[in-house]
Structure formats: structure tokens, C-alpha cells
Amino acid sequence: MNKQAxxxxxxxxxxxxxxxxxxxxxxxxxxxxxVGPSPIGDMGISKEELDTMLETGLIGxxxxxxxxxxxxxxxDEIDIKKGRIGAFLAVRDLKKINMYQKIAVExxxxxxxxxxxxxxxxxYRTIFPTPLGESCSWDEAVFxxxxxxxxxxxxxxxxxxxxxxxxxxxxxxxxGRIAESPGEDTYLACRFAEARVRGFQGENLSDxxxxxxxAKHFVAYGACEAxxxxxxxxxxxxxxxxxxxxxFEAATKEGVATFMGAFNDINGVPCTTNPYLYNTVLxxxxxxxxxxxxxxxxxxxxxxxxxxxxxxxxxxxxxxxxMEIDMVSRCYMNHIPDLIKSGKVTMETLDEAVRRVLRxxxxxxxxxxxxxxxxxxxxxxxCKEHRAASRNAxxxxxxxxxxxxxxxxxxxxNIAIVGPAADDGSNMNGCWGALWKEGEAVxxxxxxxxRGINVKVAxxxxxxxxxxxxxxxxxxxxxxxxxxxxxxxxxxxxxxxxSRAYIGLCGSQNQMLDxxxxxxxxxxxxxFNGRPLAVPNVQEISDAVVEAWQLxxxxxxxxxxxxxGDYNPSGRLTTTFPNDSGECPRYYNHTNTGRPRGAVRxxxxxxxxxxxxxxxxxxxxxxxEYEYSDLSAVVDNGVVTATVKVKNTGKVAGEETVxxxxxxxxxSRVRPVRELKxxxxxxxxxxxxxxxxxxxxxxxxxxxxxxxxxxxxPGEFKLWMGHDSECExxxxxxxQ
Ligand code: BGC
Numbered sequence: 001m002n003k004q005a006x007x008x009x010x011x012x013x014x015x016x017x018x019x020x021x022x023x024x025x026x027x028x029x030x031x032x033x034x035v036g037p038s039p040i041g042d043m044g045i046s047k048e049e050l051d052t053m054l055e056t057g058l059i060g061x062x063x064x065x066x067x068x069x070x071x072x073x074x075x076d077e078i079d080i081k082k083g084r085i086g087a088f089l090a091v092r093d094l095k096k097i098n099m100y101q102k103i104a105v106e107x108x109x110x111x112x113x114x115x116x117x118x119x120x121x122x123x124y125r126t127i128f129p130t131p132l133g134e135s136c137s138w139d140e141a142v143f144x145x146x147x148x149x150x151x152x153x154x155x156x157x158x159x160x161x162x163x164x165x166x167x168x169x170x171x172x173x174x175x176g177r178i179a180e181s182p183g184e185d186t187y188l189a190c191r192f193a194e195a196r197v198r199g200f201q202g203e204n205l206s207d208x209x210x211x212x213x214x215a216k217h218f219v220a221y222g223a224c225e226a227x228x229x230x231x232x233x234x235x236x237x238x239x240x241x242x243x244x245x246x247x248f249e250a251a252t253k254e255g256v257a258t259f260m261g262a263f264n265d266i267n268g269v270p271c272t273t274n275p276y277l278y279n280t281v282l283x284x285x286x287x288x289x290x291x292x293x294x295x296x297x298x299x300x301x302x303x304x305x306x307x308x309x310x311x312x313x314x315x316x317x318x319x320x321x322x323m324e325i326d327m328v329s330r331c332y333m334n335h336i337p338d339l340i341k342s343g344k345v346t347m348e349t350l351d352e353a354v355r356r357v358l359r360x361x362x363x364x365x366x367x368x369x370x371x372x373x374x375x376x377x378x379x380x381x382x383c384k385e386h387r388a389a390s391r392n393a394x395x396x397x398x399x400x401x402x403x404x405x406x407x408x409x410x411x412x413x414n415i416a417i418v419g420p421a422a423d424d425g426s427n428m429n430g431c432w433g434a435l436w437k438e439g440e441a442v443x444x445x446x447x448x449x450x451r452g453i454n455v456k457v458a459x460x461x462x463x464x465x466x467x468x469x470x471x472x473x474x475x476x477x478x479x480x481x482x483x484x485x486x487x488x489x490x491x492x493x494x495x496x497x498x499s500r501a502y503i504g505l506c507g508s509q510n511q512m513l514d515x516x517x518x519x520x521x522x523x524x525x526x527x528f529n530g531r532p533l534a535v536p537n538v539q540e541i542s543d544a545v546v547e548a549w550q551l552x553x554x555x556x557x558x559x560x561x562x563x564x565g566d567y568n569p570s571g572r573l574t575t576t577f578p579n580d581s582g583e584c585p586r587y588y589n590h591t592n593t594g595r596p597r598g599a600v601r602x603x604x605x606x607x608x609x610x611x612x613x614x615x616x617x618x619x620x621x622x623x624x625e626y627e628y629s630d631l632s633a634v635v636d637n638g639v640v641t642a643t644v645k646v647k648n649t650g651k652v653a654g655e656e657t658v659x660x661x662x663x664x665x666x667x668s669r670v671r672p673v674r675e676l677k678x679x680x681x682x683x684x685x686x687x688x689x690x691x692x693x694x695x696x697x698x699x700x701x702x703x704x705x706x707x708x709x710x711x712x713x714p715g716e717f718k719l720w721m722g723h724d725s726e727c728e729x730x731x732x733x734x735x736q
Pocket of ligand 1: 089119163216295296496
């Protein structure tokens with residue numbers, strides 16, 4: 001049973017029908033029309049992009065001229081008054097939001113409020129770790145809490161609707177948007193999807209500090225070939241349903257209010273015009289009662305896909321497929337009138353779309369509280385409580401990848417911090433940190449200063465080919481007992497449209513590391529990146545390696561918590577780190593092959609990279625060690641109950657993430673070598689041992705057979721419990 005996000009009572013349904021009965025055709029279409037800020041400026045579209053839009057027919061010559069001349073492209077105020085706009089994208093100025101809302105509520109014929117949408121992905125003013133980073137906390141309470149605070153801050157600035165959570169399974173580190181995702185594993189992504197929906201929407205969507213959430217990008221956007229953003233995705237229906245669909249279904253069950261269609265085609269049909277996705281899967285199979293929005297401009301982009309004859313045909317196919325809201329292409333606004341006249345879209349289809357959009361507005365309480373008090377936001381942005389939550393999320397997201405004993409740092413050491421991220425607070429804000437401002441995020445060097453620790457700081461190089469400032473480096477490190485290298489990616493190297501073919505360190509960063517090593521200094525490398533990096537050299541030459549992602553407003557403080565041992569690192573990777581870019585896509589839960597990976601010839605491997613990944617899924621060290629023993633699994637009443645003893649064998653307390661993996665030994669279709677099916681976080685004092693129990697429902701152990709029936713086939717299953725996806729303690733159980 002779904003938790004219906006849009007709990008609509010009879011009275012509201014009647015109000016909706018009453019409104020629909022009074023609406024003109026234009027007013028109905030208006031509800032489906034989400035407009036963006038002008039394409040140049042706010043959206044950051046360059047002259048070159050505009051030229052391409054003209055060349056490819058996305059805009060006509062007169063629109064092109066208007067935009068270039070800086071003239072308003074459309075007159076939003078007149079359109080709002082006429083009821084020709086239902087929602088906005090990325091309008092961030094609260095004065096403008098309240099002003100537009102006033103026109104809609106007080107000056108339009110039916111007084112239907114506008115809905116303001118924005119990408120609140122990992123924070124609004126207080127910034128949290130990028131989702132890939134935060135997923136490494138494996139902590140549903142954190143996923144929920146950061147979404148709750150993001151919603152509160154965004155709602156205080158007039159936003160009603162976020163385009164999150166992004167729950168695209170990402171198996172290819174080259175894809176820039178892996179940074180926005182919860183990683184490569186379906187089970188974990190489901191837990192992330194649920195927690196995020198709870199965090200954004202809360203118990204009652206009409207509370208003024210909540211947002212309508214949006215599960216995106218439906219579907220398989222993360223499977224773009226070669227990790228190239230917007231590229232096609234082609235896969236079996238079984239892979240689609242076993243790997244890519246479940247997080248979306250989990251979001252639906254949690255009551256997510258909206259969905260966004262993906263830009264890509266899936267098996268040859270663009271998601272934007274794909275009736276199977278919306279009419280069949282969302283509505284018929286999953287009973288979803290919210291609304292679907294296109295991705296930005298995606299309806300008109302079907303012209304480029306080549307599956308629609310023109311913009312009118314694009315509007316027809318998209319609306320008939322079950323796509324209610326047209327994000328910024330204005331195809332609906334311009335072409336639905338003719339489609340209704342010609343009967344290519346029926347009035348019933350249009351009315352149903354309008355009904356679903358109005359339900360969102362009622363559910364979000366927009367009719368009750370359309371305006372926002374401008375005093376509200378400034379009181380809470382980056383307040384103590386929100387910063388504390390950001391620091392907590394950040395420290396729990398850090399993954400310790402190597403440590404030969406140099407960490408935790410001794411406070412008495414003379415430390416130099418070098419590298420492009422040494423003192424760059426802005427770069428902590430990640431690829432989609434909404435409204436952060438310069439100087440608000442704590443840089444690494446600032447984290448040290450905040451603790452009263454003096455450090456020498458020098459960037460010495462950037463992320464480009466500009467070269468290494470060797471004098472600055474030598475000067476910075478000459479008296480140091482230990483050097484911290486803060487390297488990785490600029491925030492603009494991951495995220496949308498930022499795919500990379502080579503995912504090593506760029507510019508002169510490697511050269512800088514080599515010079516530090518030549519100087520014979522202990523080296524702690526801290527990685528700041530949106531995606532997994534292929535950096536075997538870093539692993540080899542560093543004494544310690546810390547994965548610090550892009551951790552948000554409190555990055556520097558959180559990293560220092562870990563470096564100085566105030567917090568024992570507990571993060572675990574949610575994506576595999578390959579040794580080399582050429583291995584991508586590399587992920588742990590690949591299927592069994594007839595010639596499994598092995599050292600000898602004729603096995604499934606690359607000849608020029610190690611068999612094992614640089615760091616496997618689930619991996620992460622701590623300042624203590626955990627020992628596993630006495631694993632057992634029993635099946636009873638449709639549930640597998642697995643227990644294992646976990647002991648903290650080290651000298652400090654810590655939190656272990658106990659992971660449970662399963663393999664179906666004999667099945668009618670080849671199955672993954674292992675799949676995560678559960679996990680539990682457990683706190684252990686030094687020397688303490690606990691028995692940890694994880695339950696797995698038998699019905700979750702199935703797969704889609706060749707006829708696409710979901711089946712759990714009887715027989716033997718292997719079950720591992722341990723520290724990461726390469727753990728070796730194994731038992732087995734039988735399904736009758
Ligand atoms: C992205 C979406 C985003 C939308 C609105 C698109 O380019 O793919 O994820 O929600 O823009 O900003």
C-alpha cells in the first residue's frame with residue numbers, strides 16, 4: 001500500500017471539480033505550464049547555446065532576437081493574470097515570488113495560486129554534503145534530517161516544490177551526475193529515496209515548512225552509455241526492473257508527490273513521451289496519484305530525438321503519455337489548443353492532468369498560505385542548529401580510505417596544507433548547493449584555524465594545466481612535519497553536463513603529490529570530488545587517504561573532527577572506485593560470467609589493471625577494527641534472519657556498518673555475484689562485542705524471469721555479513 005502523499009478528501013475533490021468546470025481552455029493549459037526565468041541570465045544560457053537553440057529549431061528567429069536584445073521573452077505578469085502560468089522554475093527572489101503570487105491569487109479570474117519549484121538537492125542556504133557523499137553515511141536519519149532542513153529553508157523563501165530526490169542508480173563514475181545520486185546500489189538507493197521523501201514532505205504536506213518532493217529522473221538516466229550525460233540508455237527489461245525501477249517504487253510507496261521524466265530514451269523511446277512509464281507503470285501498476293513534470297525543455301527536445309514531427313506532435317505525445325507539467329518548453333501552452341480542437345488530445349486527458357496539478361496545490365496548502373513572510377528565512381539560514389546538522393552529516397559522510405597510523409593527527413605537529421582545495425570554502429558547496437554565498441562554507445584551512453591550530457597554507461596549483469608553483473610548494477612544506485594535500489575536482493567538474501572520460505587527478509595535482517613525496521614528508525591526501533576517482537597513485541604514495549567529497553557549509557570543521565580523532569570515521573563507500581577510467585562502468589553487483597574474474601588468461605578482466613577495484617563498494621576504514629564471527633541464517637515464515645557477532649578489537653569506540661549480501665546460487669537467469677539486501681549500524685565501545693541481527697524478506701530475494709514474471713526460485717542462497725562487499729564470512733540458507 002502506498003502512503004498517499006496527496007490525501008485528498010471529498011470536499012477538496014469537489015472544489016477541484018468546481019474549479020475545472022469554470023476554467024477556460026487557456027486556464028486549464030496554464031496549470032500545466034511551468035515557466036523558467038528568461039533563458040539568458042538566470043538560467044546561465046550562453047550566446048553559443050542560444051545559437052544552437054536557433055539552429056536546431058528550438059526557438060524561432062523572433063524569440064532569438066528578443067532574447068538577445070534583452071527584451072522580455074514573454075510577459076509573465078500578464079500571463080499570470082490570465083491564468084496562463086501554473087508554476088515557475090528557479091525564481092529565487094522572494095519579493096518577486098510574493099508579487100507574482102499576489103497577481104495569481106488576487107488578480108487572476110479564478111485565484112489559483114502558483115507553485116514555485118527549485119532544485120533543492122543538498123541544501124538551500126545551509127549546504128549539506130552532495131548526495132553521493134552523504135549516502136556514504138548509510139544513515140537514514142541523516143538523509144531525512146538534511147532534507148527536512150533543506151525544505152524548511154527553501155519554504156521560507158517561497159519555494160513549494162523541490163526536484164529531488166534524484167534516485168538514479170549510477171554505476172559509471174564518468175557520469176557527472178553520479179554526484180547527485182545515492183550511488184550504485186539499488187537497496188541503499190531505496191532507503192535513501194524513502195528517507196528523503198519523508199524529510200522533504202513530512203507527515204503533512206500542507207505544513208508551511210515542507211516541500212513537495214519529486215522522484216527523478218524516471219528512468220535509467222544513470223545508465224547513459226559511456227557515462228556521457230543525456231546519452232541513450234539501452235538495457236533488458238529485467239535490468240530496468242531489478243536495478244533502476246525499485247528506488248522509484250520505494251519513493252512512490254513513501255508517498256512522493258511528483259515525478260520527473262528523464263531526458264534520455266530507454267530502449268529507443270524517449271522517457272518524455274513514454275506512455276509505458278507514466279500511464280502503465282506509475283498510474284496502473286503503482287497507483288501513483290501525484291503529477292509528472294518533464295525535465296527542463298525535454299518536451300521540445302523530442303524534436304532532436306527525432307520521434308516527433310514538430311512541437312505540436314511533441315505536446316500531443318507527452319500529454320497523452322501522462323506527462324502533466326511542461327517544464328519551460330511552452331509546447332503545451334502553444335499547441336494544446338489546436339490539439340484539443342483536432343481531437344488529438346481529448347478534454348478528458350487535459351482535465352485529468354489539470355486535476356492532478358490542482359491536487360498538488362491543495363495538498364501543499366497553497367490556497368491557505370500562498371504568501372511567505374520575508375522575515376522568516378534570514379532568521380534560520382545557516383543558524384546554529386542547521387550548521388550543527390550539516391557538520392554531523394559531513395563527518396558521517398567522510399570515508400577513510402587508507403591509514404598507516406599517521407591519523408588521527410597529533411596536535412603538536414607542524415602541518416602544511418597544500419593543493420587547490422586547501423583553503424577554498426566555495427568548492428565545498430558541491431555541484432547543486434542552491435543558494436550558497438561566498439565565505440559561508442568552512443574551508444579545510446579554516447577548520448584548522450577554528451581549532452586554533454596554525455598551519456601553512458598554499459594552493460600551489462589549480463585544476464587546469466596552468467602548472468605547479470614549485471617555489472610556493474617548497475616554501476609551504478619546508479618546515480612541515482606532515483603535509484596535507486587537498487586535491488580532487490572543482491565543483492564544476494561533476495554534476496549535470498559534467499561527464500569526464502578520464503577520472504584521475506587533473507592539472508598538476510599528481511606532480512604536486514610527487515614533489516611532496518620526494519621531500520620525504522608524511523603525506524595525508526584529502527580528496528574533494530563529486531565522483532569516484534581512479535587514483536591508485538594516491539593510494540600508493542600517501543600515508544593516509546581521506547575521501548571528503550564536497551561536504552557543504554561545515555566541511556572544514558567536520559574534516560578536522562575526523563583528522564584529530566574527535567570523530568572516529570564511519571563512512572562507507574556507496575560506489576566502487578576503479579583503478580582506471582577504462583574500467584568504467586565498474587560496480588560490485590555484476591552478474592556471474594562463465595569465465596569469472598581471475599588471474600589466468602581467458603577470464604573476465606582487463607589485462608592492464610588489477611583484478612580488484614581500487615576501493616570496493618561498502619569499503620571504509622576506521623580508527624579501530626572490527627572482527628566478525630558466528631554467522632548464521634535461518635528462514636522462517638517468509639523471513640531470513642541472519643545473525644553475526646561483531647567485536648570492536650581496537651582501542652577506541654566506533655560505529656560499524658554491518659552489511660549483508662546475498663547470492664542466489666542456482667537460478668534460471670544469471671544472478672549478481674552478490675547483492676546488498678540489508679545493513680545495520682552498530683555502536684561498539686572498545687573491546688565490546690554485540691550480536692547483530694538483520695532480517696531479509698524472502699519476497700525481496702527474487703528477480704524477473706525470462707517472461708518478466710517476478711519470481712523467487714527455491715534453492716540455495718549464499719549469505720555474507722561483514723565490513724564491505726568483499727567480506728568473506730559466509731553461510732547459506734535454503735528457500736523451499
Ligand atoms: C535537470 C533536472 C533539474 C532541471 C531544473 C534539468 O536540466 O536535468 O535535474 O531538476 O534541470 O533545474
